[in-house]
Amino acid sequence: MKAEHTRKLIVLAAIWVALLLAPYWMAPLGGYTALATRVLVLGLAAMSLNFLLGFTGVLSFGHAAYFGLGAYGAGLTLKFLALSTPLALVAGMLLGGLCGAILGLLIVRRRGVYFAMVTIAFGQVFYYIAFQWSSLTGGDDGLRGFSRQPIDFGAFKLDILSSANSFYYFVLFCFALAVGVMGFILRSPFGRTMIAIRENERRSRFLGIPVERHIWIAFTLSCFFMGFAGALYALVNNFADPRGLHYSQSGDFVMMAVMGGMRSFWGPLLGATVFVVLQDYLSSVTVNWMSFVGLLFVLVVLFFPRGLLGFFQRSKA
Amino acid sequence: MGILQRSWPVDRRTLLKSSAAIAAVQFSSPFIIKARGETPVRIGLVDPLTGVYAAIAQNEVVGAKYALEEINKKGGILGRPVELLVEDSANDVGTGVQKTRKLIERDQVSFIIGDVNSGIAIAMAQVTSEKKVLHVVSGGHTDAVTGSGCSWNVFRVCNSTTMDANAIAATLIEKFGKKWYFLTPDYAYGHSVQAGFEKVLKAAGGTSAGSLVPLGTPDYSSYLIQAKAYGPQVLINVMGGGDQVSSLKQFVQFGLDKQMAVGGALFELESIRAVPDAARVGWWTMEWWWDQPGVPHVAEFNAAIKKITGNAATARNWFGYASVQTLALIANQEKSLDAIKLAHALSGFKLPPEIALQPGAPEYRAGDHELMSTVFVGEAHPPQGDPDNMFTIKNPVPGEKAAGPVEATGCKMQWPA
Numbered sequence: 001m002k003a004e005h006t007r008k009l010i011v012l013a014a015i016w017v018a019l020l021l022a023p024y025w026m027a028p029l030g031g032y033t034a035l036a037t038r039v040l041v042l043g044l045a046a047m048s049l050n051f052l053l054g055f056t057g058v059l060s061f062g063h064a065a066y067f068g069l070g071a072y073g074a075g076l077t078l079k080f081l082a083l084s085t086p087l088a089l090v091a092g093m094l095l096g097g098l099c100g101a102i103l104g105l106l107i108v109r110r111r112g113v114y115f116a117m118v119t120i121a122f123g124q125v126f127y128y129i130a131f132q133w134s135s136l137t138g139g140d141d142g143l144r145g146f147s148r149q150p151i152d153f154g155a156f157k158l159d160i161l162s163s164a165n166s167f168y169y170f171v172l173f174c175f176a177l178a179v180g181v182m183g184f185i186l187r188s189p190f191g192r193t194m195i196a197i198r199e200n201e202r203r204s205r206f207l208g209i210p211v212e213r214h215i216w217i218a219f220t221l222s223c224f225f226m227g228f229a230g231a232l233y234a235l236v237n238n239f240a241d242p243r244g245l246h247y248s249q250s251g252d253f254v255m256m257a258v259m260g261g262m263r264s265f266w267g268p269l270l271g272a273t274v275f276v277v278l279q280d281y282l283s284s285v286t287v288n289w290m291s292f293v294g295l296l297f298v299l300v301v302l303f304f305p306r307g308l309l310g311f312f313q314r315s316k317a
Numbered sequence: 318m319g320i321l322q323r324s325w326p327v328d329r330r331t332l333l334k335s336s337a338a339i340a341a342v343q344f345s346s347p348f349i350i351k352a353r354g355e356t357p358v359r360i361g362l363v364d365p366l367t368g369v370y371a372a373i374a375q376n377e378v379v380g381a382k383y384a385l386e387e388i389n390k391k392g393g394i395l396g397r398p399v400e401l402l403v404e405d406s407a408n409d410v411g412t413g414v415q416k417t418r419k420l421i422e423r424d425q426v427s428f429i430i431g432d433v434n435s436g437i438a439i440a441m442a443q444v445t446s447e448k449k450v451l452h453v454v455s456g457g458h459t460d461a462v463t464g465s466g467c468s469w470n471v472f473r474v475c476n477s478t479t480m481d482a483n484a485i486a487a488t489l490i491e492k493f494g495k496k497w498y499f500l501t502p503d504y505a506y507g508h509s510v511q512a513g514f515e516k517v518l519k520a521a522g523g524t525s526a527g528s529l530v531p532l533g534t535p536d537y538s539s540y541l542i543q544a545k546a547y548g549p550q551v552l553i554n555v556m557g558g559g560d561q562v563s564s565l566k567q568f569v570q571f572g573l574d575k576q577m578a579v580g581g582a583l584f585e586l587e588s589i590r591a592v593p594d595a596a597r598v599g600w601w602t603m604e605w606w607w608d609q610p611g612v613p614h615v616a617e618f619n620a621a622i623k624k625i626t627g628n629a630a631t632a633r634n635w636f637g638y639a640s641v642q643t644l645a646l647i648a649n650q651e652k653s654l655d656a657i658k659l660a661h662a663l664s665g666f667k668l669p670p671e672i673a674l675q676p677g678a679p680e681y682r683a684g685d686h687e688l689m690s691t692v693f694v695g696e697a698h699p700p701q702g703d704p705d706n707m708f709t710i711k712n713p714v715p716g717e718k719a720a721g722p723v724e725a726t727g728c729k730m731q732w733p734a
Contacts, residue, residue: 027423030423031423032418032419032422032423033422034415034418034419034422035415035419038411038415131504132503132504134504134505134508138505139504139505139506140436140504140505140506141435141436141439141459141461141505141506142410142436142439142440144439144440144443144466145466147443147447161447162447164418164422233411236411236414237410237411237414237440238414238440238443239410239414239439239440239443241410241411241436241440243409243410244410244411279407279412280415280416280419283366283367283404283405283407283412283416284402284403284404284405287366287367287371287405289367289405290367299333303333
């Protein structure tokens with residue numbers, strides 16, 4: 001038991017050291033800092049989805065909608081309300097989370113494939129709103145004309161716009177905050193209840209757990225995290241576009257979560273890393289990069305049903 | 318039969334691991350640093366090589382690569398060889414921005430070209446102006462690129478939507494009349510094109526009505542019946558891609574081609590090739606055309622592209638070609654790679670005939686950095702003789718005339734200190 005605990009701590013330390021030093025070890029390996037930033041943001045999004053998929057056991061296929069709403073929330077705040085990066089992040093998170101909370105009330109009544117279908121439907125509603133409401137969202141051309149702002153600490157200013165490294169560490173800080181809260185929730189009695197629902201919904205119901213309400217809370221929390229990730233994504237690109245809300249984007253997130261390992265906390269981050277790095281690298285080599293990403297996905301699903309991380313853990317044990 | 322015998326001692330896992338390793342090796346070659354004499358000048362090209370614009374994006378790459386070959390034959394840029402790094406934006410803004418950063422930060426490119434998708438082009442322009450890198454937008458048409466969103470470091474080769482609309486609108490009014498009906502896709506691009514047409518029509522004292530059509534509509538009968546009832550002289554078709562094809566086909570099936578003219582802004586050669594003869598009708602604009610008798614160098618360029626692709630050169634081939642050639646010309650003229658210096662020199666720069674490949678000498682207008690390229694207004698038809706002879710130029714409109722004054726574009730050029 002103790003040995004396992006130490007091993008977990010070592011793995012955790014290794015992950016954080018790797019993340020902290022990413023700008024330094026990525027460049028010699030042919031990467032670049034902006035790629036690491038993108039991995040973090042999409043990794044956070046995949047982990048948010050996995051909060052629902054892996055730990056509550058319900059599959060949402062429309063989570064990109066809340067990701068995109070977060071992006072638009074942050075972009076619109078920077079463009080029309082105030083030139084403040086923290087405010088934009090909060091606004092994006094609130095927009096994604098609150099929409100998720102309201103729609104969640106309707107969605108949680110369904111299970112299985114119907115749950116997935118309803119989430120796609122609501123996701124596409126937001127996609128078409130962003131696509132058609134040109135005067136506010138810029139329509140198909142996307143929302144532009146805003147950029148992330150330096151963060152004022154009073155004593156000094158952190159320039160996250162022109163310095164790629166500062167921005168990476170800012171995103172890493174936000175990522176750590178979100179992941180910390182996520183881990184804390186999963187360790188709480190509420191998190192245990194979520195896992196109980198995943199393992200056996202009927203039994204949880206018999207134990208007197210209000211299953212619908214718990215799934216709703218999990219859905220809402222996951223949407224808040226998703227909105228936060230989306231807001232960060234808007235800052236990464238200084239741009240928000242309707243494709244970020246499209247169901248194909250939701251599919252990418254599910255793919256990252258499943259590929260990395262949806263039963264483990266860090267799996268989706270690994271999945272997102274593999275997905276983003278592979279896309280970045282392969283698409284420079286061949287235009288048929290999608291076939292390779294798809295092939296990898298098929299291989300993972302066929303041979304490592306617990307995801308890449310699950311495979312590594314099993315082979316170590 | 319009952320005994321399972323393993324003829325060779327390799328289990329599934331080893332097989333998987335080794336095949337994965339072999340697959341991985343296939344991609345390792347770019348990491349090996351090749352021996353180089355002189356450090357090359359690098360040009361980064363970001364285009365949607367996958368997705369709905371794949372065909373036209375690939376044609377821009379063909380043109381760009383051909384230009385590269387020519388430049389390297391003539392001694393490169395500043396005596397250094399030129400390298401073209403092509404990246405796929407996958408028709409996604411996030412990916413396009415990411416690839417632009419990759420090219421600038423990691424690969425240290427001196428110039429950026431791209432993208433076919435205007436939204437991505439604008440997002441890329443934010444990165445390039447932040448990083449102070451000279452950027453040529455080869456094929457994204459939205460007005461904003463050289464209009465409200467213009468930037469000191471961004472120059473555009475292809476026409477703006479307004480230029481195309483102005484050029485064809487004048488011709489249609491003159492030839493057919495002032496009563497028009499619009500078939501417009503219901504999203505930002507469609508609305509802005511229709512608004513452009515309506516402005517010209519109103520100025521000429523014409524009247525119009527129109528239908529907004531959802532993207533991906535398979536059946537146009539209700540819209541065509543409305544159009545017939547309105548009885549216009551011209552049906553303006555703003556639909557794009559597959560929607561353009563099905564709407565044109567149904568237009569002919571309904572027999573409307575006998576009652577009114579049909580036309581619109583763009584019907585690229587790539588699109589005309591992709592449709593059946595029945596849909597090869599109407600009045601359109603081409604931004605470049607391979608058959609310009611009497612204009613020097615055009616035939617040579619067409620022959621060279623035909624050698625590569627097997628088809629006549631398209632406007633997209635020329636966009637890629639002109640983009641790369643522009644960068645090489647200006648860098649060699651100024652003997653510098655400094656973005657600000659080159660951008661100043663490019664403002665008002667006239668393309669020489671061997672690159673312009675059209676009548677006159679189009680210039681990058683100083684006020685908005687738009688290339689004042691001729692807009693070829695003409696009529697589409699089924700192939701006559703040459704399989705790519707599916708369009709006849711009737712009225713080439715000079716770029717300056719089509720573009721209108723700089724003030725109307727909404728561009729306020731701001732230069733870095």
